[in-house]
Amino acid sequence: MDPEASLHARAARLRAEIEAHNHRYYVLDQPSIPDAEYDRLMRELVDLEREHPQLQTADSPTQRVGGEPAAGFEQVHHRVAMLSLDNAYTDEELIAFDQRNRQRLGMEGEISYSAEPKLDGVAISLRYERGMLVQASTRGDGTTGEDVTRNVRTIRAVPLRLRSAAPPVLLEVRGEVYLPKKGFETLNARAVAQGERLFANPRNAAAGSIRQLDPQLAAARPLAFYAYGFGETGDMVMSPTHSAGLALLRSLGLPVSGLCEVVEGVDGCLRYYARMVDKRAGLPYEIDGVVFKVDDEALRKELGAVSRAPRWAIARKFPAEEVLSIVEGVDFQVGRTGAITPVARLKPVFVGGVTVSNATLHNFDELERKDVRPGDTVVVRRAGDVIPEIAAVLLERRPKGSRVVHMPQQCPACGSDVIKPEGQAIARCTGGLVCSAQRRQGLAHFASRRAMDIDGLGEKLIEQLVASGLVESPADLYRLPPGRLLDLERMGEKSVAGLLAAIAGSRQTSLARFLFALGIPGVGEATAAALAAHFGQLERLEQATEAGLQEVPDVGPAIAAAVHAFFAQEHNREVIAELRRLGVSWPEDAGVRSQASPLAGKTLVLTGTLAHMTREEAEARIRELGGKVSGSVSGRSSYLVCGENPGSKLARAQALGVPVLGEAEFLAYLDEDGLKT
Ligand code: IVH
Numbered sequence: 206m207d208p209e210a211s212l213h214a215r216a217a218r219l220r221a222e223i224e225a226h227n228h229r230y231y232v233l234d235q236p237s238i239p240d241a242e243y244d245r246l247m248r249e250l251v252d253l254e255r256e257h258p259q260l261q262t263a264d265s266p267t268q269r270v271g272g273e274p275a276a277g278f279e280q281v282h283h284r285v286a287m288l289s290l291d292n293a294y295t296d297e298e299l300i301a302f303d304q305r306n307r308q309r310l311g312m313e314g315e316i317s318y319s320a321e322p323k324l325d326g327v328a329i330s331l332r333y334e335r336g337m338l339v340q341a342s343t344r345g346d347g348t349t350g351e352d353v354t355r356n357v358r359t360i361r362a363v364p365l366r367l368r369s370a371a372p373p374v375l376l377e378v379r380g381e382v383y384l385p386k387k388g389f390e391t392l393n394a395r396a397v398a399q400g401e402r403l404f405a406n407p408r409n410a411a412a413g414s415i416r417q418l419d420p421q422l423a424a425a426r427p428l429a430f431y432a433y434g435f436g437e438t439g440d441m442v443m444s445p446t447h448s449a450g451l452a453l454l455r456s457l458g459l460p461v462s463g464l465c466e467v468v469e470g471v472d473g474c475l476r477y478y479a480r481m482v483d484k485r486a487g488l489p490y491e492i493d494g495v496v497f498k499v500d501d502e503a504l505r506k507e508l509g510a511v512s513r514a515p516r517w518a519i520a521r522k523f524p525a526e527e528v529l530s531i532v533e534g535v536d537f538q539v540g541r542t543g544a545i546t547p548v549a550r551l552k553p554v555f556v557g558g559v560t561v562s563n564a565t566l567h568n569f570d571e572l573e574r575k576d577v578r579p580g581d582t583v584v585v586r587r588a589g590d591v592i593p594e595i596a597a598v599l600l601e602r603r604p605k606g607s608r609v610v611h612m613p614q615q616c617p618a619c620g621s622d623v624i625k626p627e628g629q630a631i632a633r634c635t636g637g638l639v640c641s642a643q644r645r646q647g648l649a650h651f652a653s654r655r656a657m658d659i660d661g662l663g664e665k666l667i668e669q670l671v672a673s674g675l676v677e678s679p680a681d682l683y684r685l686p687p688g689r690l691l692d693l694e695r696m697g698e699k700s701v702a703g704l705l706a707a708i709a710g711s712r713q714t715s716l717a718r719f720l721f722a723l724g725i726p727g728v729g730e731a732t733a734a735a736l737a738a739h740f741g742q743l744e745r746l747e748q749a750t751e752a753g754l755q756e757v758p759d760v761g762p763a764i765a766a767a768v769h770a771f772f773a774q775e776h777n778r779e780v781i782a783e784l785r786r787l788g789v790s791w792p793e794d795a796g797v798r799s800q801a802s803p804l805a806g807k808t809l810v811l812t813g814t815l816a817h818m819t820r821e822e823a824e825a826r827i828r829e830l831g832g833k834v835s836g837s838v839s840g841r842s843s844y845l846v847c848g849e850n851p852g853s854k855l856a857r858a859q860a861l862g863v864p865v866l867g868e869a870e871f872l873a874y875l876d877e878d879g880l881k882t
Contacts, residue, residue: 212253212257212260213260215253216250216253216254216257216260216265219246219249219250219253220250220262220264220265220266222246223243223246223247223250223266224266226238226243226246227266230243230409235402235405236405236409237599237601238529238584238599239525239527239528239529239584240493240525240527241525241527241528242528242529244292247266247267250265250266250267251267254267277418278351278352278353278416278418279351279352280345280349280350280351280352281330281340281342281345281349281350281351281352282348282349283330283342283344283345283347283348283349283350283436284436284437285377285435285436285437286347286348287328287330287344287345287347287348287350287379287436288347288510288513288514288515289347289513289514290323290496290514290515290518290519290520291514291518291519291520292494292519292520292521292522293519293520293521293522294522296475296478298521299471299474299475299478299497299519299521300471302497302519303316303470303471303474304471305516306499306508306516306517309507309508309516310504310507310508315469315470315471315473316470316499316500316501316504317446317467317468317469317470317499317500317501318467318468318469318470318473318474318497318498318499318500319446319447319448319451319465319466319467319497319498319499319500320465320466320467320468320473320474320477320495320496320497321433321462321464321465321495321496321497321498322462322464322465322481322488322492322495322496323492323493323494323495323496323520323522324381324383324431324433324462324490324491324492325383325406325407325408325490325491325492325493326381326382326383326384326407326408326411326412327343327344327381327382327383327408327411327412327415328343328344328379328380328381329341329342329343329344329353329357329379329380329381329382329415329430330342330343330344330350330377330378330379330436331357331363331377331378331379331380331432332375332376332377332436332437333367333372333373333375333376333377333378334374334375335372335373335374336366336367336369336372336373337365337366337367338354338357338358338363338364338365338366339354340352340354341353341354341356341357341358341363342354343415343416347513351416353415353416355420355423356414356415356416356417356420356423356424357382357415357430358420359420359423359424359428360382360428360429360430361429362428362429362430362431362460363430364457364458364459367457367458367459368456368457368458369456369457369458372457373438373439373441374439374440374441375437375438375439375440375441376435376438376439376441376457377435377436377437377438378432378434378435378436378454378459379432379433379434379435379436380430380431380432380433380434380459381430381431381433382411382415382428382429382430383407383408383411383428383429383430383431383490383491384407384408384410384411384414384426384427384428384429384490385407385427385429385489385490386407386488386489386490386491387427387489388407388426388427388428388429389404389406389407389410391427392404392410392426392427393410406491407490407491408491410426411428414426414428415428429460429490430460431460431461431462432451432454432459432460432461433451433461433462433465433496434447434450435450443502444502445501445502445503446467446500446501446502447498447499447500447501447502447505448465448466448467448500450502451465464481464484467500468497474497474521477495477497478495478521481495482523482558483852484852484853485523485589486588486589487837487852487853492523493522493523494520494521494522494523495520495521496518496519496520496521497518497519497521498517498518499517499518504517505517523558524555524556524557524558525556525557526556526557526586526587526588527556527584527585527586527596528554528555528556528584528585529554529582529583529584529585529599530551530552530553530554530561530582530583530585531551531552531580531581531582531583532549532550532551532577532578532579532580532581532583532595533550533551533552533579534549534550534579535547535548535549535550535566535572535577535578535579535610536548536550536617537613537617538642539616539617539618539634539640539642539643539646540643540646541643541646541647541649541650541724542633542643542724542726543616543633543634543635543636543637543640543643544631544632544633545569545612545613545616545617545623545631545632545633545634546565546566546567546568547565547566547567547568547569547572547610547612548563548564548565548566549563549564549565549566549577549583549595550562550563551563551564551583551585554585556585556586556587556593557586557587557588557589557593558587559587561585561587561593563593564583564585564592564593564594564595565592565593565594566595567594567630568630568631568632569612569625569630569632570630571630572610572612575595575597575598576598576609577595577598577610578598578603578607578608578609578610579607579608579610580603580604580607581598581599581602581603581604581607582598582599582602582603583595583596583597583598583599584596584597584598584599612625612632616634616635616636616640616642617642618634618636618640618641618642618643619634619636619639619640619641619642620636621634621635621636621639621640622634622635623635641671641672644671644677645664645667645668645671647679647724648667648670648671648676648679648682649663649664649667650722650724651679651682651722651723651724652667652682652711653722655718655721655730655821655825656718656721656722657711657714657718657719657722658711658714658718659682659704659707659708659711660703660707661700661703661704661707662682662704662707662708666693666696666704669693669694670685670693673689673692673693675689675690678780678783679722679780679784680780680783680784680787682708683708683712683784683787683788683789684787685705685708687701687705690704690705711789712787712788712789712790713790713791714789714790714791715737715791715792715829716737716741716742716743716791717730717733717734717736717737717738717828717829718733718791719743719789719791720733720736720737720743720746721733721734723771723777723781725767725768725771726767726771727763727764727767727768728764728767728768730825730828731759731828731833731834732757732759732760732764734825734828734829734831735757735758735759735760735828735831736754736757736760736768737829738805738828738829738830738831739756739757739758740757741793742793743781746768746772747772747778747781749768749769750769751765751766751769752765754768754769758806758833759833802830802831802832803874804827804830804831804832804874805830805831805832806831806832806833807832807833807843807844808832808833808834808835808841808842808843809827809832809833809834809835809842809843809844809845809846810834810835810836810837810838810842810844810845810846810854810858810863811823811824811834811845811846811848812845812846812847812848812851812852812854812855813847813848813849813850813851813852813855814848814849814850815846815848815849815868815871816848816849816868817868817872823846823871826875830875837854838854838857838858838861838863839861840861840863842858842861842863843863843864844863844864844865844866845858845863845864845865845866846866846868846871847865847866847867847868848868
């Protein structure tokens, strides 16, 4: 094909593909690809048409702003167009936006920007005449939208009447109808119960609800609204800045996000963005970025707009939380307790701010349900700090002849039989101690930073130690023959000395760390600390009955049984005795003392940065003293420990009347036990 023809063909394919997605998205409310992938296709077409204007057609999807008006709703003409926003995907693009603005305006100094969260919902225009809500409409293609008044009237956050004794003759408020995360969960839970189709995300659910023809159904959906701007305003006297405009909207009874603020210059924008990245996961609604708008209305006028977006505003988008990748294979990982986890190996992709090349499939039931196969195109999702997962398989892109992945009958590490008890999701290797994978994992856990903290003993080295037969149980670590270590790969005199010193140093530990290091099923760091605090001495814990174990806060029947079973094993008691003979020890009375600690039984929440210790150290100290650490403030929190640059937890604690400790006060609490180092 000649180059011109192949460009034409590429543009035509992109147009057809984008239109097909538009239809699925706007008409069927059933998107099949992540937003980021849609944006990528759209950007490719925009770029192609910009470089080769002859490729542009009148019906190209680049020629309109939003969706088509749907049949079933009256059309509404927007006298003031509902524009869209340009996007910045990197800091550099944001910096360029600010530079362009200053150049156009011939400004030396900084521009003030109104910084706002970019809510992920549906743009709506509310028309108030003499203070009464008379019409609500969607954006549609920017000039013609749909009349959704009856549905919007069911949203409690939207005032039906403005709070003003002398309301403006005409006021159009622009804003976003959205579905809070909680509402989304409730809605999908209800859908599951009634065997209905699930919504892909809160935005789709909001869009679907707003365009629901039956207002009663729309009313059953817990939608909310935030205002962020103005449409037609008749003869109203307008505020000189956007931020003052938002304040006016608030005073008229319209909800405006509390996260809106004015920032100075591009540095202010970058800092705001960074703060919102941190806040995002904790917000009660989804945001997909932040919006920066020139605050001064006169400057805005000067900058004007291009066809579909104003020059004075930009959306700095967060890294996409959902992107496409290809499954290169499915591996089986053997965990410390023999549990076998299928893991999809992916073509590396940048998602949620990190590069991801593996996604856990959790267990074989999940693998069967999702039916992920090598060669599949999949939606990879990583939100916040959550581990990456495969959200969906694009069946329409599945290659011919692909094969279903089955549970292995033999352990991939040791060849022992794999069993999966009826009704249980977890498949396990039956190899126990003969399984080198289990042994390796157990040792890696034992040596890990939050357990025995043996610096330099990583997975690679453990693999060698196990393979060479030098280490079978954790006790072997404390009697390593230095001479033999020199035979291992990449181990010189210096690294051997360093390793032996780290192992020797780990002998002095705490009972809580030691219990955690043992890797008893179900006993994480917090439970280990609780057991240590309750029993104080290992011997008392070893002899505890299941009933006695259940007296420990947070220990239920399952963990009590697991702990009891662990200590009932002769083999385990022997390894512990050996470890102690080899010098592993801890202050015997630490646990007993912690019962008298002012933090015993208390729940603490941490926010901001502490100057004297890391977050992890602070958490460990609280647990050692018998306290609990929680990630969020609630009415049950005992204290909020507040460091530098606290997050939203501080305001929440103040609102709930939870006492707030500064760092000095917190240290004093630790000190009261004389345990502070
Ligand atoms: S201002 C002329 N502010 O993002 C400027 N939009 O991608 C128009 N959005 O259609 C929009 N939060 O639906 C603006 N604080 C905010 C926003 C916001 C969410 C949505 C809105 C708009 C889309 C553009």
